Amino acid sequence: MTIAAPRSPFDANDTQGLLFPAGPDAQHFPRTRYQGSKRKLTGVILNHLRSLTYDSVLDAFGGTGSIAYAFKCIGKRVTYNDVLAFNEQIGLALIExxxxxxxxxxxxxVVTAQPGRSYGCVIERRFGGIYFTDAENRWLDVAVANIRAIDCRFKRAIAWFALIQAALAKRPYNLFHRANLYMRTADVPRSFGNKASWDRSFEDHFRAFVRAANAGIVDGGEKGGCRAVCFDALDVPGEFDLVYIDPPYINQNGVGVDYRDFYHFLEGMQNYDAWAGMIDARSKHKRLLRRPDPWSNAAESASAFERLFARFRKSTLVVSYRSDGTPSLSELEAMLRKIKRNVRLIEGERYQYALSTKRATREALLIATD
Ligand SMILES: C[S@@+](CC[C@H](N)C(=O)[O-])C[C@H]1O[C@@H](n2cnc3c(N)ncnc32)[C@H](O)[C@@H]1O
Incomplete structure (x- = not known):
């Protein structure tokens, strides 16, 4: 396949094939809505790595799996990792x-209640009036139990993938950060088209996302060996030729994205039996009790980067970053220079994230090799 030369180091809007140097397969990666997804940048990022020699890759903060998937499509042995259990299911479905x-x-x-099966009511009882209607909450309680009853772990993972995406598609802002069901149900004039997606049934969304996932299953090739795991990035076992690092973003004012907080409902579904005991009862939107993560804390993230770079110092290190992050790009570059001989910083055009209302910042990539 011929790949055109990039127009700019990070041309996120290029639709001329540049986005998919991972080959035609990579175009089948399902479209999803997730904070910080690199889906639109996969081709650009892979292009910058083309001169490197590597076989095994760790995607240490895998999220939607967009980057792990692109590596898989070019025949790399990929380990997808994410600390959240719902994301591991996405990794199992699409990467492993x-x-x-x-x-x-x-x-x-999944979509019909099974005779003889007993169903819980955690969602109906705990989340009334918060995110979904009562009928939708009951549907979710049934679907969760039905998915858990699927024997094959890959089929189960595809079903989780579809349920997770359905739940996101039906949420204002695609998040669970506020008790804002009223945004959907209020009888007000609207200047945007999301309401149709919010009101489309869970069952319809679920079926559509199953089709998208099924179409996106790719064979990792003869080498095989792609897998999905669920660890804190610092604890992932094993050694890798290349480690791709795309942690939660902390802006220059020190405000970070706490993924467990934004997506607590999806994490709760993964822990259905224990969920009620994990909820912070004081929060109006019934989030999970907080678990500190240095990657979303401005006071601790620099030391987390240092520890991660040290842990994987034998690997080629590739960091996706933003021009206005905390720690700063130059601090990260200096950390990498302490342990690596060659450090390349590529800064791109201004790029505004799909879900961001903030001023556009520049995407950046740091590539550190021996
Ligand atoms: C910026 S997103 C990654 C986006 C991903 N590259 C994509 O294209 O979808 C950061 C991810 O890091 C995960 N994460 C947060 N803290 C983590 C930790 N301590 N270890 C591993 N993953 C973590 C979050 O769950 C989130 O999915």
Missing amino acids: NDSVRLANDDVES
Whole structure:
């Protein structure tokens, strides 16, 4: 395949094929809505790594899996990691899974209550009036139990993928950060089209996302060996030729993205039996009790970077970053120069994230090799 030369180091709007130097397969990566997804940048990022020699890759903060998937599509042995359990399911479905798809009868077994199966009511009882309607909450309680009953772990993961994406598609801002069901239900004039997506049934969304996931299953090739794990990035076992690092973003005012907080409902579904005991009862929107993470804390993130770079110092280190992050780009560059002989900083055009209302900042990539 011929790949055109980039027009700028980070041309996020290029649709001429540059976005997908990972080959035609990479275009099948399902479209999702997630904070900080690099889906639109995968081609650009991979282009910058083309001169490097590597086989095994760790995507240490995998999120949607967009980057892990692109590496898989160019035949790399990828380990997808994310600290959140719901994301691990996405990694299992799209990265570790080479061939299993969810069949029509599997889909029916999720969307309909099964005779003889007992169903919990955690969502109906705890989340009334917060995110979804009562009928939708009951549907979710049934779907969660049905998914947990699927034997094959890859099929189960595809079903989780579809349920997670359905829940995100039906949420204002695609987040669970506020008790704002009223935004959906209020009878007011609207100048935007999200309401149709919010009101589309869970079942319809679920079926559509199963189709998207099934179409996105790619074979990792003869080498195989792609996998998905769920660790704190510092604790991922093993050694890798290249480690891709795309941690939560902390802006220059020190405000970070706490993914567990934004997506607590999805994490709760993964821990259904223990969920009620994990909820911070004082919060109006029933988030999970907080668990400190240095990657979303401005006072601790620099030392977390230092520890991560030290842990994987034998690997080529590739960091996705933003021009106005905390710690600053130059601080990160200096940290890498202490342990690596060659450090390349690529700064791109101004780029505004799909879900961001903030002023556009520049995307950046740091590539550190021996
Ligand atoms: C910027 S997002 C990654 C986006 C991803 N590259 C993509 O294209 O979708 C950061 C991810 O780091 C994960 N994360 C946060 N703290 C973590 C930790 N301590 N270890 C591993 N992953 C973590 C979050 O759950 C989130 O999915």
